[in-house]
Amino acid sequence: MLTLQNIHINIAEKPIINDISLTLKNGEIGCLLGPSGCGKTTLLRAIAGFMKTSGGEIVIRDDIVSSPTTHVDVTRRQVGVVFQDFALFPHLTVSQNITFGLHQLSQPEQHQRLEELLRLTQLTDFAQQYPHQLSGGQQQRVAIARALAPKPDLLLLDEPFSALDPSLRESLALDIKALLKYENVTALLVTHDQTEAFTIADKIAVMNQGHIEQYASAYDLYHEPDTFFVANFVGEGRFIEGTVSMTPNAPAYLYTAMGEFPAHEEAVLSPLEKQVKLLVRPDDFVVDEQGGFAVNVVSRAFRGAHTLYTFESVNSHEELLCLLPSHYDYQVGARVGIRLELEHVIYF
Amino acid sequence: MAIIISKWRELDRWFFIGALISVLLALPVLAILLSYSSLSADLWGHLVDTTLAEYLTNSVLLTLGVGFGSMLLGVTLAWCVTQYSFWGRGVFEWALLLPLAMPAYIMAYTYTGMFDQFGWFDSRSLIGAITFMSLVLYPYVYILAKTAFSSQQRTYQDAAASLGVTHAQYFFKIALPIARPAVFTGMALAMMEALADYGTVAYFGISTFTTGIFRTWFGMGEMQLASQLAGALALFVLLVLSLEKYSRKNMRFYQTQTPAKDNTINTYTNTEATPFISPLLMSVGCFSVLAIAFIIPVLQLCVWAWDYIDISMMDEYLTLVSNSFLLAFSTSLLIIVLALLLSYAQRFSTHPHVSGLTQFAALGYAIPGTVLAIGVLQPLGWLDEQINVVWVFLFDEYIGLVFSGTFVALIFAYCVRFLSVALHNTQNGLERIKPNVDDAVLSLGLGRYRIFSRIHLPLLKKSILAAGILVFVDVLKELPATLILRPFNFNTLAVKAFEYATDERLLAAALPSVTIVLVGIIPVILLTRAMK
Numbered sequence: 098m099l100t101l102q103n104i105h106i107n108i109a110e111k112p113i114i115n116d117i118s119l120t121l122k123n124g125e126i127g128c129l130l131g132p133s134g135c136g137k138t139t140l141l142r143a144i145a146g147f148m149k150t151s152g153g154e155i156v157i158r159d160d161i162v163s164s165p166t167t168h169v170d171v172t173r174r175q176v177g178v179v180f181q182d183f184a185l186f187p188h189l190t191v192s193q194n195i196t197f198g199l200h201q202l203s204q205p206e207q208h209q210r211l212e213e214l215l216r217l218t219q220l221t222d223f224a225q226q227y228p229h230q231l232s233g234g235q236q237q238r239v240a241i242a243r244a245l246a247p248k249p250d251l252l253l254l255d256e257p258f259s260a261l262d263p264s265l266r267e268s269l270a271l272d273i274k275a276l277l278k279y280e281n282v283t284a285l286l287v288t289h290d291q292t293e294a295f296t297i298a299d300k301i302a303v304m305n306q307g308h309i310e311q312y313a314s315a316y317d318l319y320h321e322p323d324t325f326f327v328a329n330f331v332g333e334g335r336f337i338e339g340t341v342s343m344t345p346n347a348p349a350y351l352y353t354a355m356g357e358f359p360a361h362e363e364a365v366l367s368p369l370e371k372q373v374k375l376l377v378r379p380d381d382f383v384v385d386e387q388g389g390f391a392v393n394v395v396s397r398a399f400r401g402a403h404t405l406y407t408f409e410s411v412n413s414h415e416e417l418l419c420l421l422p423s424h425y426d427y428q429v430g431a432r433v434g435i436r437l438e439l440e441h442v443i444y445f
Numbered sequence: 446m447a448i449i450i451s452k453w454r455e456l457d458r459w460f461f462i463g464a465l466i467s468v469l470l471a472l473p474v475l476a477i478l479l480s481y482s483s484l485s486a487d488l489w490g491h492l493v494d495t496t497l498a499e500y501l502t503n504s505v506l507l508t509l510g511v512g513f514g515s516m517l518l519g520v521t522l523a524w525c526v527t528q529y530s531f532w533g534r535g536v537f538e539w540a541l542l543l544p545l546a547m548p549a550y551i552m553a554y555t556y557t558g559m560f561d562q563f564g565w566f567d568s569r570s571l572i573g574a575i576t577f578m579s580l581v582l583y584p585y586v587y588i589l590a591k592t593a594f595s596s597q598q599r600t601y602q603d604a605a606a607s608l609g610v611t612h613a614q615y616f617f618k619i620a621l622p623i624a625r626p627a628v629f630t631g632m633a634l635a636m637m638e639a640l641a642d643y644g645t646v647a648y649f650g651i652s653t654f655t656t657g658i659f660r661t662w663f664g665m666g667e668m669q670l671a672s673q674l675a676g677a678l679a680l681f682v683l684l685v686l687s688l689e690k691y692s693r694k695n696m697r698f699y700q701t702q703t704p705a706k707d708n709t710i711n712t713y714t715n716t717e718a719t720p721f722i723s724p725l726l727m728s729v730g731c732f733s734v735l736a737i738a739f740i741i742p743v744l745q746l747c748v749w750a751w752d753y754i755d756i757s758m759m760d761e762y763l764t765l766v767s768n769s770f771l772l773a774f775s776t777s778l779l780i781i782v783l784a785l786l787l788s789y790a791q792r793f794s795t796h797p798h799v800s801g802l803t804q805f806a807a808l809g810y811a812i813p814g815t816v817l818a819i820g821v822l823q824p825l826g827w828l829d830e831q832i833n834v835v836w837v838f839l840f841d842e843y844i845g846l847v848f849s850g851t852f853v854a855l856i857f858a859y860c861v862r863f864l865s866v867a868l869h870n871t872q873n874g875l876e877r878i879k880p881n882v883d884d885a886v887l888s889l890g891l892g893r894y895r896i897f898s899r900i901h902l903p904l905l906k907k908s909i910l911a912a913g914i915l916v917f918v919d920v921l922k923e924l925p926a927t928l929i930l931r932p933f934n935f936n937t938l939a940v941k942a943f944e945y946a947t948d949e950r951l952l953a954a955a956l957p958s959v960t961i962v963l964v965g966i967i968p969v970i971l972l973t974r975a976m977k
Contacts, residue, residue, distance in 0.1 A: 147603055171606040178607035184600035188622045197618075198608030247608065 098123045098158065098283040099144070099251055105152035106136070106143055113139045115307040116153075121251075121283050121300075126274065128286045128294040131304035132330070137287045138255055140304075144285065145178050145253050146171035157251055177244030177252040177282075181259055183236050185228035191215075191239050192224045198247045214242040217276055233261045234269055241273060245280055252277065252284040258293050270296040291331055303327050319378075325445040328376045336374035337415045339444060343369045351375065351444060354413035355390050358442045373444040379405060379420035382435045389434030392417065394427045408433065460799055463790030466783055467806040470861050473820025474812065477679060480672030480823070488670045496652060500674075504640060504653040504681065506571060507578070511639035512632045514579025519586025519631055520624075522731060524616065527594040531724035537731040538591075539973035544738035545584040546965030548922045548939070550644025551958045552577045554946040555742040557648075558749075569649045578639050580738040585638075586631030588972070593624035626693045633689035640682055641813030643925035644943055654678040655815045655925065662819065662929075672823065675816035682811050743962060749955035762956055769937040772852075773920040776859045777867075777913045783860060784867035784912060785905075788875045803872075807865035814862065814926035821858045821930060825849040855930040862926065863919050867912035874908025875901070911971055918968050921961055 099121040106114035113136045121127045129137040142148050144155055146162065146169060155163035157176065162169040185194055195214055199207045215221040218238040228236055237257060244252055257273070258266045274297045277284050288294050294301050295315040302312040303326070311323040322328035329336075339353040341360045345367065349360040353375055392408035395416070401423065408417040411432070419435065427433055525531070526538050556577060557568050568577075597620060605615045621628075643655040654674060662671035722730075787803050809817070825848040836844050848854055878901060886896045924939045931940060938957040945954035 145603075145607055147606070171603075172609045172611055174607075175609070176607060178604065180600045180604055182598065182600055184598060184604035186601060186604075186619055186623070188619075188625075197605075198610070200609075243604075243608070 098125075099127075099285065100156040101140075101144070101153070102156070103153040104140065104143065104150055104155065106139055106148070107151045108139070112151075113307055114143070114150075117304075117307075117309055118153075119302055119309065119312055121285060123283055124278070124281045126277055126284045126286065126297060126299050128288060128298035128301045129304055130288060130291060130294045130301050130331075133289055135304045136307040137289075137304050141253050141255055141285065141287045144251075145176050146174045175247065175249050177247070177249035179237075179240050179244045179252070179254040179257050181256040183228075183240040183260065185236055185239055185243070187228055190225050190227055191220055191231070194228065194239055195242045195246050197243060210246055214246060217279065218242045234265055237261060237269065238272075241276065245276075245282065248280075248282075250283060252282045254284060254286040256288055257286065258288070258290065266290070266293060267296055273297065303330060305330075320441045320443075322376070322443060325374070328443060328445065332378060333418055334376055334378045335416055335418050337377055337410075337417070338413070339373050339375045341371050341373050341444070351442060354410055354415065355437045358437075358439055360442060360444070376443040376445075377417060377437065377439075379418040381437055381439055382417075382419045382421070383438050384421065384425060384433065385436040386434040389436040392433055392435055394429050394431045394433060396429060397427070399423065406433075408435070457794050457796050459790040459792075459794040460796040460802075463787055463794065463799055463802050463806075466787055466790075467802050470806050470809055470864060472824050473817055473858070473861055474679070474808075476820045476823040477672055477676045477816065480669050481676060483669070484673070485670065488667060489673075492670070492674075496657060499652045500654050500657045503571060503646075503651055504655075504678075507574060507642075507646070507651075507653060508636045508639050508681070508685070510571075510575035511578045511582060512636040514575055515583040515586045515635040516628060516632050518579060518583035518734060520590050520621070520628060522583070522734065523587050523590035523594055524620070525722070525727045525731065527591055529724060529727060531727040533728050533731065537728075537735065540735055540739075541587055541731065542584045542969050542972060543735065543966065544581045545972075546962050546969050547581045547739060547742065548644065548924070548961060548965075549578045549581050549638075549642055550648060550924060550943060550946070551746075551962065552581050552738075552742055553645040553648055554951060554954065555745055555958070558951040559745055571649075571651055574645050574649050574651055578642065578645060579635075580734075582635035582638055583734075583738075585634040586628060589627040589631040590624055593627035594620060597623055629689055629692045633685050636685050637682055637811060640678065640685070641815070641925075643813075643815055643928070648943075648946060654681070655813060658815050658819065659925075659929075668819075668823070672819050675813075675819045678813055679816050682813065686811055743959065746955045746959040746962065749952045750959050753952040753955060758953075758956075765936060765938050765941055765957055766960065768935065769921055769939070772855070772937060773917045776856050776863075776920050777916040779856060780860055780864055780867045780916050781871070781909055781913055783864055784871045785909075787864075787868055788871040791872065792875055792880075803868065807868050809861040810863070810865040812862065814858075814923060815929070817858050817862055818926040818929035821854050821861070821926075822849055825854050825857070850930075851932055855927065855932070858926045858930055859916075859920055859923070862923070863916045866915045866919060870908045870912035870915070871905065874905045878904055914971060915968050918965050921964055 099119075101117055101119045104114055104117045105112065117140060119127070129140060131137050139148070143150050143163065144157075149168050150163045150165075152165060153163075154161055157174065160169070161167055162174055186197065189197065192211055192215075196207050196211050199210060202210070211224075212221075215224055218241065220235065220238055220242065223231060223235060228239065231239065237260075241252075241254075241257075258270060261269060270293055286294070286297060299314065300312060301315055301318055303310045303318060305326050311318060311327045313321075313323075318327060318331045322331060328334070337353050337355060339351050341349055341351050341362065343349040343360075343362050343365045345365055349362040351358045351360040351373065355377075358375075391411040393411060395407040395409050397407070398405045403420050404423045404425070406419045406421060406427065408419055409415070410417060522537075522541055526534060526541070553568075553574065557573075560566055560568050601619055601623075602612075602615060605619055606612075610618065641655070643659070646653045647656050647659070654677065658671050658674045658678070661667050661674055787806060791799055791803050812820070829846050829849050832847055833843055833845075836842065882900060883896055886900055887893075891899070921937075922939060924943055927937055927940055928943070931937065936944075938961050942954045942957040942961065945951070945957075
């Protein structure tokens with residue numbers, strides 16, 4: 098449905114987007130995740146047609162909408178956009194906002210589509226209200242209904258949850274995912290919040306400084322990050338120093354202060370060693386008072402079912418984040434024995 | 446005695462002062478109302494049979510015409526200037542406010558004189574009056590619409606575009622409806638000025654309420670009927686005002702949504718709106734309006750003034766300038782004091798009605814000068830009569846007019862009309878000083894007077910100066926009230942310019958006129974500074 102091929106975007110001679118390629122299949126929900134200033138909103142605006150690309154092609158359906166030689170105007174792209182501040186027209190009611198983009202349809206058709214969207218977004222009771230009379234979550238649903246009304250093949254959402262109360266975001270994100278799946282619309286979302294991305298998206302492109310670091314599912318990003326940036330940016334975790342030792346005709350091993358682990362390396366012809374950093378997630382630990390490695394409790398944050406500990410390893414002085422069931426109750430300064438249980442050995 | 450003092454202390458002194466000023470300033474309106482206590486069926490019957498219909502149609506047509514004309518000009522110019530980039534935009538943005546410096550009556554006789562000179566056509570008509578007034582009053586709409594357009598969220602445009610709406614459709618469906626309250630306010634201001642105008646319609650010989658009031662008062666000598674006509678005119682102004690209030694009532698929320706904090710603002714400004722008018726046409730259009738409404742008449746006035754200047758008349762001119770400036774200056778001082786007192790009443794008094802009171806006192810700006818003059822003359826004339834009765838009884842001689850026909854009456858009228866201009870500035874200035882500051886000073890052991898002299902006065906200096914300049918220029922331009930209330934043989938720039946023009950001595954009118962226009966530029970400059 099959407100294909101980006103080697104997209105480049107310069108603003109005032111400065112490259113903002115650098116060689117980005119990505120595809121979204123029909124009905125998929127994609128996400129551009131990255132820190133602010135990474136170019137994700139610029140890319141979204143280029144796909145919507147608000148700005149021109151400097152190189153590469155954007156293909157929506159089977160039509161080239163942006164290329165060095167063509168630029169289909171935003172008004173003719175038939176792409177729905179949900180804005181960060183919702184951009185609801187303040188002088189129009191909820192109904193008038195939703196039907197705003199339906200000017201080509203006949204009155205009965207408009208009405209039918211309106212009723213359907215009001216029902217889907219649970220806004221039927223608010224149809225005659227003005228945007229300022231609604232809560233933030235309701236405003237967001239109006240914005241999405243308005244963008245979906247003309248049945249666009251592609252829906253773009255720019256930080257759709259950033260204007261909302263953080264405690265509501267996750268449940269709203271699930272509602273919206275259900276809505277998008279019901280409408281079977283292909284969607285691309287921009288966010289800097291990974292929880293949002295994980296909740297709503299099928300595939301996530303982690304962006305950094307104008308290029309894509311990794312384009313994969315949430316599970317893969319968390320457990321099998323391709324780059325150091327992704328490993329660091331997605332999820333919580335710490336890195337510990339390690340040495341990979343490779344010998345011909347034998348499996349490679351990774352040696353750290355917290356034990357040794359099998360390493361995935363190509364076969365080598367002569368022995369080789371290299372210094373690496375091993376990714377350790379907070380859920381990679383088990384308590385082992387007898388056989389474990391000694392760590393000191395630096396700080397603790399109670400989170401209900403779990404407690405997040407910051408440990409310092411006694412022999413290597415490396416900092417570790419560790420999530421333990423909260424019935425383990427260690428005070429700051431206490432010495433604990435822990436062991437690493439790695440399902441995925443990720444190092445860079 | 447002690448009881449009286451303690452009672453005085455208990456009394457909300459600030460409320461008392463505020464109430465006193467407000468009641469005093471309301472006297473002219475009350476006088477107009479009182480004039481309705483006896484209606485003469487004969488006189489009104491005569492009026493209805495003869496000229497009332499004409500007054501009514503002309504005033505209504507003039508008001509609606511000017512409202513529409515200034516909306517058309519103001520909105521179009523504001524839209525171009527806020528949305529597109531074209532040659533000279535940065536200059537036009539503020540220069541388009543300059544016509545505000547041009548009083549409509551000066552505009553009218555300058556162009557009429559020019560047309561007569563070249564023998565083109567006669568602009569002495571209702572259409573002519575509407576055109577000239579719209580040309581000098583559109584800046585009211587322009588400045589408010591400009592603010593409204595530029596404060597609209599950029600994302601509205603993007604949202605509309607993504608829903609397949611072109612830029613032209615966006616203007617009519619989104620931008621204009623959202624800016625409607627601001628446009629209406631600007632139109633209401635222009636329409637009130639049009640209703641209040643005396644100079645233009647008198648010069649063109651158009652019968653409206655204002656010229657009718659003059660004719661009834663001075664021509665027919667029917668003071669009460671003139672008052673009653675003035676009351677009718679005031680009613681029209683009230684109608685315009687309440688229409689404006691009503692139109693805003695349901696739309697207060699329009700601009701209250703604060704735009705979301707946006708760290709990607711650079712990418713937003715990247716989208717250039719595609720204009721539906723060519724940029725060249727916009728430059729030409731803006732320049733034409735500016736030329737017609739300001740540059741050409743000012744140049745013409747300068748040429749005439751230059752032709753006319755000779756030493757013999759410089760004496761007269763200098764007297765006019767000193768008269769006008771002195772009058773305007775002393776009025777400004779008095780009005781600033783009143784405005785400060787009212788602002789402080791609002792700050793310090795805890796009385797529930799105190800803000801209503803100050804709003805009431807500020808209503809005077811809506812009363813046309815003609816109406817005001819008559820409202821002032823009646824109570825003061827009555828007072829003079831009573832004083833003379835007493836004086837004759839005591840000393841057996843007449844002392845003549847004490848209030849009416851003197852500067853007291855004139856300055857009183859100015860106070861009623863222009864207080865709101867100053868009050869607006871002093872109130873805003875004072876509101877910016879948080880009450881915490883006062884508490885801080887008091888907690889440091891300094892007295893209330895020190896709060897004013899050491900904290901407020903330095904902070905208010907700019908607001909006070911702005912208020913003073915605005916009032917000064919308004920007094921300088923004011924025509925009808927000055928014409929009626931000025932002391933015998935006392936002339937101002939505005940009065941003399943108008944008299945010369947009515948006598949078709951346009952060359953003589955040019956020098957005082959150009960002086961008024963040039964001084965009038967000062968507040969326009971202040972306004973452009975405030976916009977940035």
